[in-house]
Amino acid sequence: MLSPSNTIGETGATLMVWTAVTLIATPFLWLSGDLLWYGWHQLSINFVVSVPQNAGREGGIGPILVSTGLIMTVCMAVAMPIGLGTALFLSEYTQNDQVSGRLIRGSLDVLAGVPSIVFGLFGNAFFCQLLGLGFSILSGGLTLACMVLPILIRTVEESFRAIAQDQRLSAAALGISQRATIQHILLPAAIPGVLVGCILGLGRAMAETAALIFTSGYVDRMPTSLMDSGRALSIHIYDLAMNVAGGNSNAYTTALVLIGLLLIINLSASWITKKWTTLNQLPS
Amino acid sequence: MDDTQSTSELRPTQEKAPGFQSWRPYQSAQQCCEPSTHFQAENLSIVYRKHLALQNVNLEINKGCITALVGPSGCGKTSFLMSINRLTDLILGCQVSGRLLINETDIMAPFTDLLHLRRQVGMIFQKPTVFPFSIRKNLEIPLREHGMCDHATLASSIETSLQQVGLWDEVKDRLNQPAQGLSGGQQQRLCLARAMVLSPEILLLDEPCSALDPISSGIVEDLIVSLRGRYTVIIVTHNLAQARRIADYVALFWAVDGIGQLIEHGPAHTIFQSPQHELTSAYISGTRG
Ligand SMILES: Nc1ncnc2c1ncn2[C@@H]1O[C@H](COP(=O)(O)OP(=O)(O)OP(=O)(O)O)[C@@H](O)[C@H]1O
Ligand SMILES: [Mg+2]
Numbered sequence: 001m002l003s004p005s006n007t008i009g010e011t012g013a014t015l016m017v018w019t020a021v022t023l024i025a026t027p028f029l030w031l032s033g034d035l036l037w038y039g040w041h042q043l044s045i046n047f048v049v050s051v052p053q054n055a056g057r058e059g060g061i062g063p064i065l066v067s068t069g070l071i072m073t074v075c076m077a078v079a080m081p082i083g084l085g086t087a088l089f090l091s092e093y094t095q096n097d098q099v100s101g102r103l104i105r106g107s108l109d110v111l112a113g114v115p116s117i118v119f120g121l122f123g124n125a126f127f128c129q130l131l132g133l134g135f136s137i138l139s140g141g142l143t144l145a146c147m148v149l150p151i152l153i154r155t156v157e158e159s160f161r162a163i164a165q166d167q168r169l170s171a172a173a174l175g176i177s178q179r180a181t182i183q184h185i186l187l188p189a190a191i192p193g194v195l196v197g198c199i200l201g202l203g204r205a206m207a208e209t210a211a212l213i214f215t216s217g218y219v220d221r222m223p224t225s226l227m228d229s230g231r232a233l234s235i236h237i238y239d240l241a242m243n244v245a246g247g248n249s250n251a252y253t254t255a256l257v258l259i260g261l262l263l264i265i266n267l268s269a270s271w272i273t274k275k276w277t278t279l280n281q282l283p284s
Numbered sequence: 285m286d287d288t289q290s291t292s293e294l295r296p297t298q299e300k301a302p303g304f305q306s307w308r309p310y311q312s313a314q315q316c317c318e319p320s321t322h323f324q325a326e327n328l329s330i331v332y333r334k335h336l337a338l339q340n341v342n343l344e345i346n347k348g349c350i351t352a353l354v355g356p357s358g359c360g361k362t363s364f365l366m367s368i369n370r371l372t373d374l375i376l377g378c379q380v381s382g383r384l385l386i387n388e389t390d391i392m393a394p395f396t397d398l399l400h401l402r403r404q405v406g407m408i409f410q411k412p413t414v415f416p417f418s419i420r421k422n423l424e425i426p427l428r429e430h431g432m433c434d435h436a437t438l439a440s441s442i443e444t445s446l447q448q449v450g451l452w453d454e455v456k457d458r459l460n461q462p463a464q465g466l467s468g469g470q471q472q473r474l475c476l477a478r479a480m481v482l483s484p485e486i487l488l489l490d491e492p493c494s495a496l497d498p499i500s501s502g503i504v505e506d507l508i509v510s511l512r513g514r515y516t517v518i519i520v521t522h523n524l525a526q527a528r529r530i531a532d533y534v535a536l537f538w539a540v541d542g543i544g545q546l547i548e549h550g551p552a553h554t555i556f557q558s559p560q561h562e563l564t565s566a567y568i569s570g571t572r573g
Contacts, residue, residue, distance in 0.1 A: 095376055170413040172374055174426040174478065175402035184425050189416050 035259060039252035047253060052220050055244050056236065061254055063222040067137060067230025068206070070223060071216055074141025075205050079148050080198055086149075087156035092182060112150035117210040119147045124214035135229040140216025147211055148201035155200060159193020160186060192276035199269040203262055209234040233258045322347035322516045323368065323486060328382035330363045330372065330544075337363045338544040341382075343535060350508065350517040352527035352552070354567070355537035360544025361520045362410075364537070365488045368518070369405040370398055386486070403430060406479030407488040411495055412471035414463035414478075419455055422463050422474060423481050430482060445481040449473040449507055469500020476507065480515075487511065489519040493526065505530060524568060528556055536564050 050060035086104065094101030123143025133139045163186055171181040187194075209232075217229035218239060231239070237254050240247030323345040330338040338360035345351050353361045363372065370391065372378045384391050391401055415422050423442045432438055442459075446452040451473045455466070463474055472492055479487060489508065493501035509530050511517055521527050527534055534556070535549040548561045559565040566572035 164413075166409060166411065166413040167415065169371060169374065170407075170409060170415075170475070171425075173369060173371055173402055173407040173409075174429070174482065175399040176426060176429045177399060180429050184429075185415055 032259070035252055035256045038249065039254075039256035042249060042253040043256060048257065051222070052236075052250075055247070056220065056240050056250055057244060057246050058250070061233070061236060061250075061257065063220055064231050064233055064236045064254075065257075067216070067223050068232045070137045070226065070230060071141045071144065071212070071232055072202060072205060074138060074226065075144040075148065076198060076202060078142060079145040079152055079201060082145070083149055083152035083156055083197070083201075084194065086153045087160060088182060090153070090157045091160035092178070092186070108150040108153055111146075112154070115210070116147060116208055119143055120211040120214045122146070123211060128215060134227070135215065135217035135219075136227045137216055137223055137230040138226040140212045140230070140232065141226075143211050143215045144205040144208060147208065148205050151204060152197050152201040155197030156190070156194050159190040159197070162193065163189050192273055195272050196269045199265055199272070203265045203269075206258070206262060206265065207234060208232075209238050213238075233261075319346045319349075321345070322387065323518075324383075324385040325364075325367075326383040326385070328364070328367065328380070328384065330360065330367060331379045331381075332363075332375075333377040336543050338537075341546045343546055343549055345516060345518060346533065347516050348513045349532040350512055350519060350530055351533040351535060352531035353518065353520045353535050353537060354522070354524060354527055355544075355547075356539065356567075357522075358544075359537040359539040361537055362490055363544070365407065365490055365518065365520060368486070368488055369402045369407055370396070371402075371407065373398070403482050404484055405486045405488060406482065406484035408472070408475050408479055408490060408492050410491040412468060412475050414466070414471050414474055416462070416464060418460045419463045419466070419474060420459040423478055426478060426482055441481055445477040446474075448480060449477045450503060451477060467500065469496045469503060472496060472500070472504055473507065476504070484515070486516045486518065489517065491520050491522060494522065524570075528552065536561070536567060538563050538567075 047060040048065065049062045051062055052064065053059035090101055090104060094104075120143065123139055123146070127133045127139040127142050128135060133142075167185060167189070168181060171185050172178075176184070212232050212235055216232060216235075218231055218235065219229040220231045220236065221228075223230040233254060237251050237258065240251035240254065321344045325341050325343045328338065328341040328343075329336065341364065353364065355361055363378075366372045366375070367380045367384065368386075368391075370380075372380050380392065382392070386401075386404070390396075415425065417425075420442060423445060424438060427438055427441055432441065443452060443456075446455065451470060454470060455474075458465075463471065466474060472495070476492070492508070493504050496504060505526060508517060508519065512532075519531070531552045533550065534552045536547045536555070537544055538547045539545075548555065548559060548564045550560075555564060556568060559568060563572065
């Protein structure tokens with residue numbers, strides 16, 4: 001049935017697909033292999049909990065993990081309600097062609113493309129100086145919140161829009177108010193999307209360096225309040241690799257921890273999506 | 285009020301849950317009710333942006349009767365139904381003009397309490413639209429929204445409404461399971477139970493059987509017949525045999541030059557046996573439409 005030229009085309013296509021796969025997989029495998037090779041031997045509970053010494057060349061990353069956690073908490077605590085509110089506004093209270101909706105969507109698209117260093121400078125000017133928050137975990141978290149909002153809003157809005165219009169119409173036909181429809185029908189149905197949006201935003205914030213350099217600062221002591229400066233994981237890696245001679249080995253191990261955390265975050269996003277779809281699927 | 289009196293003996297399948305076995309054509313359609321107008325449309329026109337979907341419809345619908353709306357696709361039947369509970373308000377670019385009276389009250393008036401209106405007028409869509417939650421939650425949401433909070437009352441209302449649609453025995457052991465796990469016919473009956481749980485006066489049914497197999501369709505049809513006298517039912521159907529079986533009154537809509545119009549309206553036997561309009565006779569004999 002297959003003519004020879006067809007078989008050749010087939011082989012060529014297969015070859016191309018595999019080349020593409022290899023090209024994409026290689027850097028990832030290389031990177032992980034590299035990190036594991038240089039970082040794994042140092043990774044221990046002790047490294048994760050202990051205090052960095054000698055500018056980070058020795059010791060661990062305990063306070064840095066705590067600062068990172070706090071920055072992320074501030075970021076998500078601020079970004080989640082604002083993001084959810086905006087997404088609801090965009091999907092439920094504006095039509096696609098309405099000016100307010102277009103304006104907000106347009107600005108979000110622009111914001112999503114702004115380099116993170118610009119967010120860093122903005123955060124420094126606005127939160128650190130204008131609002132007088134100084135170099136602090138609070139400034140860093142707020143800056144990151146601004147940065148993850150576009151991606152968060154877009155994902156959450158999509159998950160609201162994915163709910164069929166039928167559901168809204170049947171709710172309205174039952175005399176259920178719009179507020180109650182959102183609260184009892186749309187929100188529960190959109191929860192997986194909302195969670196995935198938050199987790200993706202969190203992942204993006206976690207991997208961020210440039211936006212934090214000028215806002216949360218470098219201090220690697222254990223933070224005692226949100227007004228303390230605190231060093232995030234990515235900044236720690238950057239500092240060890242660029243500014244501290246002999247810091248490479250600890251930089252590798254820290255990077256391993258960061259990649260591990262990002263992996264966990266992304267896996268949990270897909271786990272939630274999967275869990276939720278099977279939950280809502282017909283168990284006929 | 286004495287409509288319900290006079291029709292009380294005409295509820296053949298109300299006592300027991302309707303099943304397919306008990307299905308039979310309903311013959312004595314014309315004597316269902318004392319004619320008394322429940323709903324009235326005067327000069328109703330519906331426009332979608334620039335497109336006139338329905339023009340100058342004047343239609344009176346009698347209390348406690350089953351009125352079937354028939355006509356080819358796109359002639360504005362769904363639009364007409366959605367204007368009765370003002371669901372057209374939710375459709376972008378849709379404008380309704382004219383007067384719509386329910387019990388002589390103009391529901392197009394500004395400051396009409398839409399939540400109350402929609403509680404009074406239940407609607408079932410062409411495709412079953414259960415909420416993606418458990419069967420129980422599907423019924424609880426509208427009840428709670430209309431102020432019922434007591435667990436015992438909730439449970440008994442849920443049971444009654446499921447029994448009304450003959451679904452109770454099929455689902456009583458799985459009330460907490462997702463409603464999407466039900467078959468299409470069961471979902472449609474759940475939607476009907478959900479609309480009826482609020483005890484509306486008028487039920488709008490938009491092709492309730494079109495997505496169903498003949499057996500489920502028979503069950504739903506039986507159920508609709510059992511509502512005669514207690515509810516004013518307006519049903520859209522493409523199935524003329526069905527209209528013949530269940531309807532007391534029939535209204536034929538037609539898109540003339542793309543504009544939907546009411547062509548003829550009257551008691552079912554008149555429409556089917558001696559139609560006045562040539563379009564009607566062509567449609568019911570199957571030569572057009
Ligand atoms: N949301 C909408 N926006 C624009 N035009 C619409 C909309 N809904 C319906 N229409 C138009 O209005 C006319 C009537 O539509 P409607 O859905 O009421 O017809 P129908 O009689 O219910 O048809 P069917 O039997 O196929 O369900 C059609 O020409 C359709 O294109
Ligand atoms: Mg329709």
